[in-house]
Amino acid sequence: MDRVRSLDGTARDEQTTEAGGPVPATVAWHTEVTGEQVHRPDPRDAFPVAWRRLDDTHFQVRARWPRRHRFFTEVAGRFQDPLLIPETLRQGSMLLAHAAFAVPVEDRFVMQRIRYSASPARMLLDDSAEDVVADITCGDVRRRGRRLAGMRCAMVLRRKGRVLATADGRLDCVSDRAYRRLRGERLSLTGRPVPLLPGLPPQAVGRKDAAAVVLAPSPRPGAWQLRLNTAHPTLFRRPDDHVPGFVLLEAARQAATAFSLFPGLMVVTDMDMVFSRYAELDSPCWIEADALTEGDPDPSTVRVRGLQDDAEVFRCTVTVAASESAVPPLDPCGSRSGPGAERRP
Numbered sequence: 001m002d003r004v005r006s007l008d009g010t011a012r013d014e015q016t017t018e019a020g021g022p023v024p025a026t027v028a029w030h031t032e033v034t035g036e037q038v039h040r041p042d043p044r045d046a047f048p049v050a051w052r053r054l055d056d057t058h059f060q061v062r063a064r065w066p067r068r069h070r071f072f073t074e075v076a077g078r079f080q081d082p083l084l085i086p087e088t089l090r091q092g093s094m095l096l097a098h099a100a101f102a103v104p105v106e107d108r109f110v111m112q113r114i115r116y117s118a119s120p121a122r123m124l125l126d127d128s129a130e131d132v133v134a135d136i137t138c139g140d141v142r143r144r145g146r147r148l149a150g151m152r153c154a155m156v157l158r159r160k161g162r163v164l165a166t167a168d169g170r171l172d173c174v175s176d177r178a179y180r181r182l183r184g185e186r187l188s189l190t191g192r193p194v195p196l197l198p199g200l201p202p203q204a205v206g207r208k209d210a211a212a213v214v215l216a217p218s219p220r221p222g223a224w225q226l227r228l229n230t231a232h233p234t235l236f237r238r239p240d241d242h243v244p245g246f247v248l249l250e251a252a253r254q255a256a257t258a259f260s261l262f263p264g265l266m267v268v269t270d271m272d273m274v275f276s277r278y279a280e281l282d283s284p285c286w287i288e289a290d291a292l293t294e295g296d297p298d299p300s301t302v303r304v305r306g307l308q309d310d311a312e313v314f315r316c317t318v319t320v321a322a323s324e325s326a327v328p329p330l331d332p333c334g335s336r337s338g339p340g341a342e343r344r345p
Contacts, residue, residue, distance in 0.1 A: 027052050029062065036105050037098045038091040044069065045234050047088055048095050049131070057141070059100060061092040061134040067125065071212055071234040075267055080123045082165075082268050085116045085157060086249060089167040092134050093153040097173060101138075101148040108174045111245050115272035116167035120321070123164060132159045140170075148173050183241055186280065191239035194281050197227045205254035206263050214251045215258065215287060222259060226251055226285035226306070243279035248306055248314050255289040256302040256318035270319035279306060279313045292317065 029050040040046040047063040054060065065084050066072060072081040090111065097103040135156045142149040150172040157165045180187060199213035207213055211232055215224040228243065230236045235247050252273060257263045279285050285308040291299035300320055306313035 027054065030099065033095060033099075037095045039094055039109075040091065040237060042233060042237065045071075045237065046091065047084070048091055051092075051095055051099060053100060057138045059096055059136045059138070061088075061095060061136060063088050063092065063132050063134060065128060065132060067128045069234075070209075071232070073208060073212075074125055075206065076265050078125060079120050079267055080125060080128055082116070082118045082120070082123065083249065083253060085118055085165045085167050086114050086169070086271070087246065088132065088134060088157065089114065089116070089136075089153060089155045089169055090246070092136055092155065093138075093151075093169065093171055096136065096138065096153070097148060097151075097171075101141075101151075103148050103173050104175075106176045108176065108179045110172045110174055111275060112170040112172065113272075113274045114167070114169035114245075114249070115270075116165055117270045118165040119163065120267045120269060122159065122162055127159060130159050132157055132164060134158075147175075183278075186278075187241050189281050190241040192281070194228045194230050196229055196231075197225060199227050200224065200254075200258065204258050204263055206257040206266060207254070212250075213254070214247055215254050218286070222290055223286055223288045224255065224258070226279070226287055228281065241281070243281060243285065245275060248275070248279060249273060249316075251287050251306065252304040252314070252316040252318055255287045255304045256320055259289040259291075259299070259302050260320055262322060265322050266320045267322075268318055269321050271316060273314055273316040275314045276312050279308055283308055285313060 029052050031050045033048050033050065035041045035043060035046045038046050038048055044066070047065060048061050049064050050062040052060050065080060072084050075081055094109055097109070098105055137154045138151045139154065140152045142151065150170070152168065152170045154168040155166065156163060157167065174182065197216035199210055200215050200217060202208055202210050202213055205213055205215060211229055214227050214235070216227040218224050226243070235250070236244065249271070252271065253268050256268060257266050260266050285306055287304065287306055289302050289304045292301040292303055293299060302318045302320065304316045304318055
């Protein structure tokens, strides 16, 4: 344990980082974090408040999760939203790309894969006033000339020194010029109105607000059409030429929740999502869910796919649990322990 200085100026004990060893007391926090660096223009959606470099590839990011939020609402009446975990990884990785690796702020990021494992028992609303600290290791760093081309970011997330979650993701950096070449005429769809489909009842997908529902009914069991509420300020933070990856992540979460027998009680503890292509705004995207174990009447692990124009947009493995007692805790290294622990791929 190290004695470090918090952002409010008070001294406190904090777990040393697994990646970089003990954190020297002289390693200062950089507290100038802008919405531009985390690609969230609305301060209510921007969570990192400081970062510091431990060495060339190891960093810490301090994030402040909201107790009340228009999208990241409480889950099952007592937990903070687990999707704060991949969102913290996403924002933290982009912050480091800009601040530590000098990626221009106008560059785009393409997330190839993102996954997380959480300890819901350590995500209770009662603890939500405390900041979280993300130890982030940037590996497999690729450059194109002197510019960052991509990297893999692995995160161990702690609060009060205890592991809340682990997460990792692979992102590629694309210059604005290259992105315009890549998307071509699709850029003309930016900001074009998208019809808002009728949504599933919020309680069927574990939500309270109908505006946050991203699934529309379908006559096929275990299948739904993606519902795009482009007016939602968190799901669509700006006019875009494609469906944001975070919307697809939420679609996978809602599909797995709807597929369960008790959607109002379910907490998504693990997700592993691989993106194959952009989801376009002008063509129906279908979300399909089925049990990982065939014939399981109440599956805890669900496979979710996104399909558009007969091509796969993403595939995701989602693990749900009815209570924290069903989920083995994460040990200090971020691995599952105890009965029922599963090995992550």
